[in-house]
Amino acid sequence: MKHPVATLPGLAASPPVSRASRMRTGARAVASVAACVCVLAGAAAAHAADNPVRMMPVDAFLDTLGVVTHVNYTDGAYLNVRNVADDMAWLGIRHARDYTPGPSAPFASYAYLAQRGVRFNFLVRSNIAESIELAARLNTEVPGSIAAIEGFNEIDNFPIPYRGLTGQAAGLAAQREIYTRVRGTPELKGVPVYDLTGFDTRTVESRADSADYANQHAYPQNGNQPTYNSPGGSWIPAAIYSVKKFNLPIVITEFGYFSMPQSGWYMIGVDEPTQAKAVLNGYLDSAVAGVKRIYVYELLDEKADPQNKSGEMHFGMFRFDNSPKPVAYAIRNLTTILKAGTARRTKDPARSTLPYTLADMPVSANSLLLQKKDGRFVLALWNETQIWDRANGKPVTHPPARISIDFGASVRHVDVYDPLVSAEPQASHRDVRQLPVDVPDHVILLEITPADTPGT
The missing domain is CATH 3.20.20.80 (Glycosidases)
Structure with missing residues (x-):
């Protein structure tokens, strides 16, 4: 029995695929859909600095x-x-x-x-x-x-x-x-x-x-x-x-x-x-x-x-x-x-938005803004370039995309993490408003402490 084909307006889409159907019943044609990332509406678009971006806890x-x-x-x-x-x-x-x-x-x-x-x-x-x-x-x-x-x-x-x-x-x-x-x-x-x-x-x-x-x-x-x-x-x-x-x-x-x-x-x-x-x-x-x-x-x-x-x-x-x-x-x-946090020394509510702009984000790139209980933000960035050469059965690594982040105002601290490497920061920046970042083919995390974050 064939799996349903999901189709976006004007686009051919690939069917959802079960592990068992591919492992047990063999191949079927898969349609190309380079533009399908539009389903994640606006995920790779630049955020306007005058339009604060809400976050996910x-x-x-x-x-x-x-x-x-x-x-x-x-x-x-x-x-x-x-x-x-x-x-x-x-x-x-x-x-x-x-x-x-x-x-x-x-x-x-x-x-x-x-x-x-x-x-x-x-x-x-x-x-x-x-x-x-x-x-x-x-x-x-x-x-x-x-x-x-x-x-x-x-x-x-x-x-x-x-x-x-x-x-x-x-x-x-x-x-x-x-x-x-x-x-x-x-x-x-x-x-x-x-x-x-x-x-x-x-x-x-x-x-x-x-x-x-x-x-x-x-x-x-x-x-x-x-x-x-x-x-x-x-x-x-x-x-x-x-x-x-x-x-x-x-x-x-x-x-x-x-x-x-x-x-x-x-x-x-x-x-x-x-x-x-x-x-x-x-x-x-x-x-x-x-x-x-x-x-x-x-x-x-x-x-x-x-x-x-x-x-x-x-x-x-x-x-x-x-x-x-x-x-x-x-x-x-x-x-x-x-999960790592710092003790908050005040009961004042933390801000729930962060105005920032992402410039030069490729269409293959994505972002997600998170917020910790202590008020700090974590901006996840990743660029879904090709990672596997199926013809030769080898990994592929493309150069990271250089993007620019503007936080709209100076932030106190930015730590950059690569979860594939370590749970420790790979770089740290203090008192910055604009920051160039190299975004690889996998998730990196920027932990951001705004200047007005209470109690951190």
């Missing part, structure tokens, strides 16, 4: 970060549930997507993770009633541990029968039962329902009484960047656009790259440093686009694959032996930088 951004786990895979790396908890705490991520407890994984494993602060988006198993009962039980034992309930996964790849129905009709009907049962379960009061994945969104006009959040998967192909590629697919924007008509908030419950370098065409693996760049960019891209949460596939390499025979075994942020890949270090650095 750091805590709200951190709450968008999720990761897929497979606690039910007890024949590989996920057998050690303590590693799962430790790794998520080390990363600074608390949201996990997994199946509800089942025959292969004891309820106690999920309870342990919940007690360690993990919040689950639970995928429903074929026994809908049992799945929701188990989710309710966990949410009772560890209040707040259930962040969402999600419908069936990729029904185009994993079809399910339902009350005499088959195919898409079965999945859509089952989703309505899931929604009704969650709404009727007191222990899950307030828990949102994510839609199922793998149905043709073009043929469905409404998700009323079926889902609180639209849901898609986005797996960039050919070593593409998550959002901007010229030529190439526009993966996260296309996934968003395909469900925009439902007028629901959106989650992306699978997104990622496997770190097994490949050449050729379709579902191309990349090396570990390139995986780190692309995943970091994807986390930021989705936040800019207003995605409520994005779950990177996945936390651990599931099984050992020393001869690199299966890309499926290399999606992890951690290798099979639980050693962190560059992507894990990058995410830890990102969350460490964002």
